[in-house]
Amino acid sequence: MNVKLRRNLLRVALCLIAVAGGFLLSFIGMYHSIILDNSEFSGAGAVLPPLEGLRVVSEAEPVEMSPGDRILVSAKGPSTTLVFEITSPETQQSREISYTLHMGFKKQFFLSVPAIVGGEKDPFFVE
Amino acid sequence: MTNEKPLLSMKGIQKDFLGNRVLEDINLDLAQGEILGLVGENGAGKTTLMNILFGMPVIQQTGGYKGTIALDGEEVRFSNPNAALMAGIGMVHQEFFLIPDFSATENIFLNREVTRYSLLVEIFGDRLRTLDKAAMNERVVQVIKELGVNINPDTLVSEMPVSYKQFTEIAREIDRAKIKILVVDEPTAVLTETEAEALLAVLKRLAAKGVGIIFISHRLHEILNICDRIVVLRDGKLIKDISSGQSDVKSIASWMVGHEIGDFAFHHTENHRKTENFLSIDHLKVLMPGEAVKDLCLQVHEGEILGIGGLAGQGKLGIANGIMGLFPAEGSVTLKGKSLKLNSPLDAFRAGMAFISEDRRGIGLLLTQSIGLNIAFPLMQVKGGLLKKIAGLFTWEDKKKIREITSSYIERLDIKCTGPDQSVMELSGGNQQKVCVAKVLALSPQILFASEPTRGIDIGAKHLVLSVLREINEKEGTTIIMTSSELGELRSICDRIAIVNEGKIAGILPAEAPVEDFGLLMLGE
Amino acid sequence: MKPKYSLKGALISNLVPIVFLMFAAFAVPMSGLSIPYLLHEMISRLARDSLLVLSLVIPVLAGMGLNFGMVLGAMAGQIGMVLVVDWGLGGMPALLVAALLGTPISIGLGYFCGYILNLAKGREMVTSYIIGFFMNGAYQFLLLYCMGSIIPITNPELLLSRGYGIRNSMDLPNIRQVLDRLVSVEVFGMDIPILTFAVIAVFCLLIVWFKTTKIGQDMRAVGRNRAVANGAGIPVEKTRILAIIISTLIACYGQIVSLQNLGTINTYNSHEQVGIFSIAALLVGGATAENASIANVFVGVFLFHLMFVVSPMAGKNLIGDAQLGEYFRVFVSYGIIAVSLLLHAWKKRHEMLERRLLENDGKE
Structure with missing residues (x-):
């Protein structure tokens, strides 16, 4: 292979790597807004009530959520794991549910916490 | 010229410059290992011919040329000097083609640096190769040795005397690996005799290796000494193409000028030495790079022509430059009993002094x-x-x-x-x-300093300049202090000649003194 | 024949930094600011501005004077930053993506600037200054009109209320000091941004290495004597364009580093002053339009910013008016630029003038 061709191929490859790297970095470095909603969710079939004694652990500070609350958490990267601690007011027993969200290049997510906790396949809601 | 085909062959070269025919039907051959002397008055067409050979842009800008150039039997027509260089034609310029702030090595290898591979070359191309300074220095030392001179590869060109700059230029051309033809334009004009001899020896050695050399010079003795063949140009025409064995200085000179010229020497008129201590120079020190003057004393008489000679780099050029205030000077200079303010060109002029600089393009003229x-x-x-x-x-x-x-x-x-x-x-x-x-x-002026007034000019102009100097000396009584590296020239015009060695006056002799005496003084004997 | 080292010579060639140092020695105690505070400020400012000032070194090497056109690089960096903020990137990836975006823009702008400077040989400085001005117009057009209309901007918070055009200023909450804080060491209660300095060091090394390459040598040759370089077959114009492209690129990265340190962008002002500030800093560091070294960069940034911090307080304590110290600083800092430009112009005409003065002369 002659030198010129080799170098040009190398240069093209490097450019491609740079572009791909840019995408990858965007993928990793993008901040997403996740809006968590703790109100009644009516999905396919069941109607799930809001949760009491809910604490959300995300990349930021943990937050308590009362029924009817709506909060904004911000998360970085291709995926994030949200942990919901639900302490039942009667039994004082708590359980933890973690949920991993793959965010891709989408910037905003509307998530219903009761749907997630209730094991709903599609916990997203539309405004 | 027994070669089957010449290395270089120029046929029917013709060139018009704004309607003026400056070259007419020039036919020129150069064989391998031959040294061809190209002589002619300034304006005879030598420079134009060489510009055509090199494909200088000025030729195309003025309408190109007619005729053919063949290199190794193949016709070539260079569109730029670089193409000529690539084809193996090197040129040593009359005006230096050097970067003053670069060292000898850097200049010799300018754009031909020895480089090493570096990884980034793959991405950004060959210009990102790193320089191999050690290898370059080694080669420079070798080339300089070949030249038989003593230049430190790290010396900046700006700190070199003129002759060293010339050597640096020649070293650069010699170092070109595949050089076939070397054009040297007035290489010895700025050199002293010993330096010139060293250079001529190097050129002969190069020719022996098979390089064809075109040697342009006004020093006919050198031409006769070194060249195999001599070509004389006059007014754009090729007047004579003759082997050097069949010619002598006088006939070449007459071909150049077109008429017989008489003896070069002037008749010395009786000196009119009116005042003994007309201009007295005491303990002069001049900080001129390469031409430093150290503690020099000299008395100049009114109305005389005083010659200052000596080898290059000994300080002869520093005297005039120092007194005229072009380079920092110390000491005392007294003109007719009045002390002159040093380091002030204006005061020097006001005192009635004038200066013909050896650097006419740099200092002498508003180009x-x-x-x-x-x-x-x-x-x-x-x-x-x-x-x-x-x-x-x-x-x-x-x-x-x-x-x-x-x-x-x-x-x-x-x-x-x-x-x-x-x-x-x-x-x-x-x-x-x-x-x-x-x-x-x-x-x-009352006093005229003429530094190398005939450097790099042809016989006709030389004769005229010298006779004008003589004339104002005789008719107007101007005192002239003339510096020259050509002893013969000084002897032809001066009354007395002072020889400078190591920044001091080694001795003053009348012009008629035997040449050997001058030689001994120059060598500091 | 080598020039001998002399104290006097060293003093004269470093006159500017020495004057500033003397002034600082006087102003620092006057200001009443504590040394640790000043040191902390200086470290932070060195990290912020060194790379920008460093971008000026290569064009000086190539004989093109002080590249006022470096603001083009700053613009490119800012465009990258604006886009990155719009896309919601944060952290180190955001900086890297901004740099990736800025790279082609800088190369394009650098080529353009270099091309024009080739048409204006010998008047590079004033030309690059004006290029900076009119490209500012193009920049404003791009950000005020194209962004949000032709170029999609998804984040409405960045846009002006009319629906297109970028706001005057934006915060960089997820980008603020990410580079500085990623790897930093605490020494005597001061955070030293090791990684930022490492990045600067890498660029310094690149410049030093660059000088030992063929193209670095070509640039020196072009800078010293264009005619001879051309005669030797060096592609002069191409080399000069390359010098400007490299300068623009470093300025782009420098602006990104500087913005992450500040944590905010003044969309239409941040880049404007960069050229003048950087050039003043370099000159304060003892550089000239013909000679600039890496040492000049750091000394310059240090002294220039020291004056910045100290003079208002010194003025206040001395005369009771902070503004007065500030006036003095402005006068001296920009006076330096004026003097340097004058000296440069003088040197350019030096040969011609000297010829007249020496050979013929004397003007009355």
Whole structure:
């Protein structure tokens, strides 16, 4: 292979790597807004009530959520794991549910916490 | 010339410059290992011929040329100097082609650096190779050794004496690996005799290796000594193409000039030494790089022509430059009992001194300006001449008077030009020098310092410049201090000759003294 | 024949930094600011501005004077930053993506600037200054009109209320000091941004290495004597364009580093002053339009910013008016630029003038 061709191929490859790297970095470095909603969710079939004694652990500070609350958490990267601690007011027993969200290049997510906790396949809601 | 085909063959070369035919039907062959002497007066067409060979842009810009050039039997037509270089034609320039702030090594390897591979080359190309300084220095040391001179590869060119700059240029051409033809334009003009001999020996050695050399020089003795064949140009025509064994200085000179010229020497008139201590120089020190003067004492008599000779780098050029204030000087200079303020060019001029610089293109001339302004400038600045007042307020240059005076000098000095308004840059070297002379004549100085007034100019112009110097010395009583590296020239015109060695006067002899005595003084014996 | 080292020579060639140092020695105690505070400020400012000032070194090497056109690089960096903020990137990836975006823009702008400077040989400085001005117009057009209309901007918070055009200023909450804080060491209660300095060091090394390459040598040759370089077959114009492209690129990265340190962008002002500030800093560091070294960069940034911090307080304590110290600083800092430009112009005409002065002369 002659030198010129080799170098040009190398240069093209490097450019491609740079572009791909840019995408990858965007993928990793993008901040997403996740809006968590703790109100009644009516999905396919069941109607799930809001949760009491809910604490959300995300990349930021943990937050308590009362029924009817709506909060904004911000998360970085291709995926994030949200942990919901639900302490039942009667039994004082708590359980933890973690949920991993793959965010891709989408910037905003509307998530219903009761749907997630209730094991709903599609916990997203539309405004 | 027994070779089956010549290395270089130029056929029917013709060139017109704005309607003037400057070259007409030139046929020229150069064999391998041959040294060809190219002689001719300035303006005879030597430079144009070489410019054509090199494909200099100026040739295309003025309409190209007619005829063919063949290199190794193949026809070539170079569109730029780089193409000529690539084809193996090297040139040693008369005007230095060096970067002053670069070292000898850097200049010799300019754009031909020895480089090493580096990884980034793959991405950004070959210009990102790193320099191999050690390898370059090694090669430079070798080339310099071959030249037989002593240059430190790390010395900056700006700190070198002129001769070393020349060697650096030659070293650069020699170092080219596949050089076939080397054109040397006036290489010895700035060199002392010993240096010139060393150079000629190197050129002979190169020729023995098979390099064809075109040697341009005004020093006919050198031409005869070194060249196999001599080609004489005159007014754009090839006058003579003869083997050097069949010619002598006199006949070559007459072919060049076109008429028989008499003996070169002038008749020495009786000196009119009116005042013994007209100009006295005491313990002069001049900080001129490469030409330093150290503690020099000299008495100049009124009305004499004093020659200053010596080997290059010994300080002979420093004297005039120091007194005229061009380089920092210390010591005392007394003119007619009055002490002169040093380091002040204006005071030097006011005191009635004038200077023909050895560096005519750098210091001597305003290259881009007209002949008229060049001649009139010092007069206007120093003496306030040629100026007229408008409404008593503004001073204005008197254009009409300038033209008149310029025309008279053009006639008197036979300056070849289109008129007083032509820019000095367009003139040939010899004519530029005549402008320099005209300029100091216009000042009618009491004392004239002439540094290398005939360097790099042809016989005709040389003769004229020298005779003009002699003339003003005789008719106007101007005291002339002439510095030259050509002893023969000094002996032909001077009354006394002082030889400078190691920044001091080694001795003063009358011009008639035997040559050997001068030689001994130069060598510091 | 080598020039001998002399104290006097060293003093004269470093006159400017020495004057500033003397002034600082006087102003620092006057200001009443504590040394640790000043040191902390200086470290932070060195990290912020060194790379920008470093971008000026290569064009000086190539004989093109002080590249006022470096603001083009700053613009490119800012465009990258604006886009990155719009896309919601944060952290180190955001900086890297901004740099990736800025790279082609800088190369394009650098080529353009270099091309024009080739048409204006010998007047590079004033030309690059004006290029900076009119490209500012193009920049404003791009950000005020194209962004949000032709170029999609998804984040409405960045846009002006009319629906297109970028706001005057934006915060960089997820980008603020990410580079500085990623790797930093605490020394005597001061955070030293090791990684930022490492990045600067890498660029310094690149410049040093660059000088030892063929193209670095070509640039020096072009800078010293264009005619001879051309005669030797060096592609002069191409080399000069390359010098400007490299300068623009470093300025782009420098602006990104500087913005992450500040944590905010003044969309239409941040880049404007960068050229003048950087050039003043370099000159204060003892550089000239013909000669600039890496040492000049750091000394310059240090002294220039020291004056910045100290003079208002010194003025206040001395005369009771902070503004007065500030006036003095402005006067001296920009006076330096004026003097340097004058000296440069003088040197360019030096040969011609000297010829007249020496050979013929004397002006009355």
